[in-house]
Amino acid sequence: MHLRFTEDELDTLVEMVSLAAEVASWNERPGSEEGVAAYEALEEKVLEKAKHAGQGTHIAFDEEKQKHHLTPDYQDGSFYQQCYDEFRNEVFWEELVIRLADRDLARAIGMPAWTKLTEEERRAQTQDIEKRYWEEFSKNGIERVAVIFPPSEG
Template structure:
């Protein structure tokens, strides 16, 4: 298969592949190694071809790791880095809210009852709790989040 890309389309392809690989690298589940290797292999193949196609300003070769990568200069102003940063930020806040709300619900109804709920049932039951946490975290960030250690542990 032969595809023709403009320089702008090629840069977009590089960003898409690099974003996908960056997100895939968060998967540390047993058995994910094969999928991650496939993503990394595809990224390397595309980055190498792009570099040899005259887009050397986008791609650099890391001698120590022996891999092609998006140049740091390009990466700093790239859309994919903006997307990746936003993805990580949103995942953090959403996961924090959901886990805190789930913890609160489990404390009220008991752990075994909580474990018997479906994800949909949990979200229905924690909707008000999640809203309260969203309001708090939107207003104050993590400034008022604290860990209270049991006596003798902290």
């Protein structure tokens, strides 16, 4: 199969495979190595072809790792980096809200009852709590978040 891309389409493809490989690299589940390696191999192939097709100004080769990568200068201003940063930011806040709401629910109903609930049942019972946390974090970020250590931990 042969595909033809304009320069703009090739730029987009380079960013897409780099974004996908970056996200895949965070997968540490047992058995994910093959999938991560496949993403990295495709990224390498696309970056190498793009470099030879005239995109070399923003693609570098790491001699030590024997891999192509986007240059840090290019990444800093790239759409894919913007997407990746936004994704990480949204996941952080969503996970924080859900985990805090789950903690509050578990404290209110007890851990045995909490573990019997499905994810959907938990979300239904924590909607108001989650909304309160979203409002807090939207207004104050983590400014008012504090960790209280048990007395035994100083």
